[in-house]
Amino acid sequence: MTHAGAAPTMFVPDFPFPYDDWVRHPAGLGAVPPDRLGAPVAVVGGGLSGLVAAYELLRSGLRPVVYEAGALGGRMRSVPFAEDPRCVAEMGAMRFPRAASTLFHYVDELGLATYPFPNPLADCTPSTVVHLAGRTHHARSLEELPTVYQQVADAWDKALRELAERSTLEDAIRRRDVPLLKAVWNRLVARLDDQSFYGFLASAPSFESFRFREIFGQVGFGAGGWDTDFPNSILEILRVVYTGADEAHVGIEGGSQRLPEGLWSHRPDRVAHWPSGTSLESLHGGAPRPAVTRIRRDGADFVVTDASGGQDRFAAVVYTPHLWTLLGRVDCAPGLLPTPLWTAIERTHYMGSSKVFVLTDRPFWRDTDPATGRDVMGMTLTDRTPRGVYLFDNGPDSPGVICLSYTWNDDSRKLATLSIEDRVEVLLERLGEIYPDVDIRSHVIGSPLGVTWEDEPHFMGAFKANLPGHYRYQRRLFTHFAQDGLPPAQRGFFLCGDDVSWTAGFAEGAVTTALNAVWGVLRHLGGGTPPDNPGPGDVFDRIAPVALPET
The missing domain is CATH 1.10.405.40 (Guanine Nucleotide Dissociation Inhibitor; domain 1)
Structure with a gap:
């Protein structure tokens, strides 16, 4: 099959399935037999993957029951500043490629507005500053750098x-x-x-x-x-x-968390079984269930225990949190997954990441330096402690937001033991070396906000990144949704989330693996997809990821 368009697309080569076409097809994703309508399905995790899965299961006439250990959104966490709640710090996901066409199906369905993200040397970025080995260069394009x-x-x-x-x-x-x-x-x-x-x-x-x-x-x-x-x-x-x-x-205007929160409250136009106007929020009485603490199998059903001590039975389970949570956070029966899959989970490698944000009285970085005619400050890439500095301009008469530092792995750990206030002091001192004539501190208002994802107990890292030799493990995790080859006792438990995908760290992977799980649940409950809109499992044998030798 070829595609008429030539726009960039996250059509992942390991499993090139057109998820964007599948989810937009007027025939819908699929259905279950009449006697299965309303069947409860546990969705563990209220991040983007969990809410996409729950949203589509709701539309298919099932009863998704969402469990969440914290706030809805997962790593789509937009924290408002107390001094001006209109301004948010994007602790996790904050920028999304236009190539993420399946993700934008949901962005468009909710009518969320977007804005160009000020990456280094992007057309929308007024100024980029590169500071390496003690030398500073200002540029608006690559051609202006040395x-x-x-x-x-x-x-x-x-x-x-x-x-x-x-x-x-x-x-x-x-x-x-x-x-x-x-x-x-x-x-x-x-x-x-x-x-x-x-x-x-x-x-x-x-x-x-x-x-x-x-x-x-x-x-x-x-x-x-x-x-x-x-x-x-x-x-x-x-x-x-x-x-x-x-x-x-x-x-996303107003913060990326608006996307998962929107899926929670949105009333889909077409929904099987449920009355018009039903949403995930209304099915749950306004709030998700608390954190899952235990999962067991009992015959054809699953028994899920939550932090309140409540227990419920489900026809299937969709599991979306970071895979490492299965190793200690959740008492999970070993027999729920094949042994090779447990090995793949144990070998999962997560990237650490930290961010620090401050609110400013105005976007002072747009001031003109009278000596050079340039902006006094720009989006900054440096080999010093801050590494990446991003500037968010909300207009000349509104407060601005600075991400003082966006770091990964070893760079993240360098500040991890410091309080948020101490982090700000260190970062401002380092930025003072790059911008000696700019008094950044005088423009900072209120309290800083920050996160270190490897220290977050329900995440233990920002996202997965495979090490050399990990392809076989990734293949086991991704292909788990196609369960025809598993014994009956290991069917009905579905892993999804960006760390199960081939593009961990990108919201598109969270969305597409959620759709894989939806296909798996429909099939597990005796349903299927429309003949003119086959799903990822229907074409799995034709486009499956290559299997490398195991010996």
């Missing part, structure tokens, strides 16, 4: 073309040419699964220079530096590049 930055960008493009078939894969993804895409990508998976991102760069003739590799790690491509990803599998990076996931980003 020549070495263009040389590094060219080296990256050359490495991708020479070692990873960039032109062929990007063209196949945009045209949705599945046979070509599978043939080329499967070949790359077999060749590159054991190679790290850094190893890939070091093997490329265009990156023979260590200085090139160093600059690339600190500035990177798209949204910024990528050196904290250097230990990860190069396949993780290629998926991001080839699907357009790290370009053309937008934010």
